[in-house]
Amino acid sequence: MAFEGLADRLQQTLQKVRGKGKVTEADVKVMMREVRLALLEADVNFKVVKQFIAKVKERAIGQEVLESLTPGQQVVKVVNEELTALMGGEQSKIAVANKPPTVIMMVGLQGAGKTTSTGKLANHLRKKHNRMPLLVAADVYRPAAINQLQTLGKQLGMPVFDLGTDTSPVEIAKRGIEKAKEEHHDYVIIDTAGRLHIDEGLMDELAQIKEITNPDEILLVVDAMTGQDAVNVAQSFHDQLGLSGVVLTKLDGDTRGGAALSIKSVTNTPVKFIGMGEKLDALEPFHPERMASRILGMGDVLSLIEKAQTNVDEKKAKELEEKMRTMSFTFEDFLEQLTQVRSMGPLDEILGMLPGAGQMKQLKNLKVDDKQLNHVEAIIKSMTKGEKLQPETINASRKKRIAKGSGRSVQEVNRLLKQFEDMKKMMKQMSNMQKGKKKGGMGGMKFPFM
Known part of the structure; x- marks a missing residue:
């Protein structure tokens, strides 16, 4: 994925100052040296790197940053703004003729x-x-x-x-x-x-x-x-x-x-x-x-929202939300949700749009293999309609039939059934948390799919 090396280097460098209550000019110089190397390694034009570093350094050691209440965060803000400016500042749209075409x-x-x-x-x-x-x-x-x-x-x-x-x-x-x-x-x-x-x-x-x-x-x-x-x-x-x-x-x-x-x-x-x-x-x-x-x-929440609006059916999303709340979520619903999410693009790319995903160890090197999702899909499609609606009816002989029909092992069928059951339990806990908000319990907690 483009920018992966640059992103890792810049995030590691900025993490050193992000939470600092006090940032000195020496801190900024050390950071700028790392940023310069990261940009050059990313094959950014040498003159562009030189100008970028000069602009960031000038702003980062200014009174406005060093004497602020959160100087570390201010430095990150400066880098973000200058990086944005370097790439054009704002979206450049297609010009439209006064008279078509x-x-x-x-x-x-x-x-x-x-x-x-x-x-x-x-x-x-x-x-x-x-x-x-x-x-x-x-x-x-x-x-x-x-x-x-x-x-x-x-x-x-x-x-x-x-x-x-x-x-x-x-x-x-x-x-x-x-x-x-x-x-x-x-x-x-x-x-x-x-x-x-x-x-x-x-x-x-x-x-x-x-x-x-x-x-x-x-x-x-x-x-x-x-x-x-x-x-x-x-x-x-x-x-x-x-x-x-x-x-x-x-x-x-x-x-x-x-x-x-x-x-x-x-x-x-x-x-x-x-x-x-x-x-x-x-x-x-x-x-x-x-x-x-x-x-x-x-993160890039706006692009993530746009992808969802383009690819996810809003009516179906609301129906799924209601099923999650009432614990009537089935394998048929899961398959439908999986199809909609996959239509948004590669899952590792979608996860990369979440704020802070780069710093989360669980997500940092996560590569979602589409083959694994294909296997899940094959297992669910090998179930009868009744089994999708009531997975608890799937006994040992049915598991063997599903495994044979999907070309997967019985162990994989067992794993999927357990994961599905765990997911339903988690939904129940989250649903209770949502109810707790009204009673002053787990107030303020919000989940992206709830």
């Missing part, structure tokens, strides 16, 4: 995930803004690019405009916009050609497309795995085309995150979206303040 031009080198990102962005615009974009296949040099975009269009149920490989990309882009106007599309997303490296021919063609389409957005797709190379590519494209934003792909991979932290400072071009997986819904708007909080172990 809004034209978005996708550019980038081959292999960065440009065509896939085009499909993901179209899906995002439809889901978040209820719009139906027209995808334009303007990469005529790689026939597979047109086929790939058509396949993505079919998967998403979205129209794709193409004129094959014998028409010039400039003409395709022009006629694509005309088509969008005729069919009243709000957005046109043009998938342009890429190269293995930046060359004059590529830039000339992109400049011509820009001139004839007058795009509202020119988004560069770069692979976060390439580190500082991504920043250099962004600078080259920006110098010649004038980018409006960057889409960083593969930020869910084993990347140190330096590109995300450097691009805005070096190119003055904001990161607008980040790719967090291969699925067509794995494109997220980039929120600098939320990313800074995640890096520093403060």
